Amino acid sequence: MDTLHATTAFAALSQPTRLDVFRLLVQAGKTGLLAGEIGEKLDVRQNTMSANLLVMLNAGLIRKTREGRGIRYFADMPAMADLIGFMLKDCCGGNVDECKPFLEQVACKC
Amino acid sequence: MDTLHATTAFAALSQPTRLDVFRLLVQAGKTGLLAGEIGEKLDVRQNTMSANLLVMLNAGLIRKTREGRGIRYFADMPAMADLIGFMLKDCCGGNVDECKPFLEQVACKC
């Protein structure tokens, strides 16, 4: 992870449709979603959705596999973990006490 | 946190100088940094830095307090925790086993 990869990823997340797509895929977990399902859920035209999915693919935020006529998309969780790690590297000046309440707030609830 | 706030925050992080600023402030912790110090460390002109700091302020990623002639900036860690929480809401389809390795990767090392 470097600044270029990170800014590209954040740019991909900085557009409402794409952020919605990413959150849907995060919630879908390993099941993922077909491109058509995503477009239908979010009420976005086919070519617009395709362009947005490509932006997210290029940013390394999502992955895809063909499935018959459709293409199934997944959130790339390790990539997201990398991104968060890069952003928060050496956080809080290395002070654990300062950092702890932050970590508790971030922790996943599932 | 909603999609508008989140996309605004990600847009703020999608530009190299601003991402560098945020990471510097994360590392600075509660000490923060003066605007001038930030510009000097990153070799960015005064008005460009001021504009970029304003974008980050408006995005809710950083805070500031006046200190004599200078202005001291800080990363807003609770806001960042909110943002990450919004992005990862109901992650992994609620499946703890699927989620656990992700959490371990994200965990702060300090």
Next chain:
DNA sequence: TTAATATATCAATAATTCATGATGTATGGA
């Protein structure tokens, strides 16, 4: 092979974002 379905690509316009020079404002010191 022909048609239908699912998705991707292309070209073009509209909108947004960026860095910069110039200038304005706030604070502290002489």
Next chain:
DNA sequence: TCCATACATCATGAATTATTGATATATTAA
């Protein structure tokens, strides 16, 4: 009060990004 320091704002042109209609490609079914 006058000046220097520290930072913010404004206006502008250049570059990037987003959406869309039209079209192309890949897969499956008839």
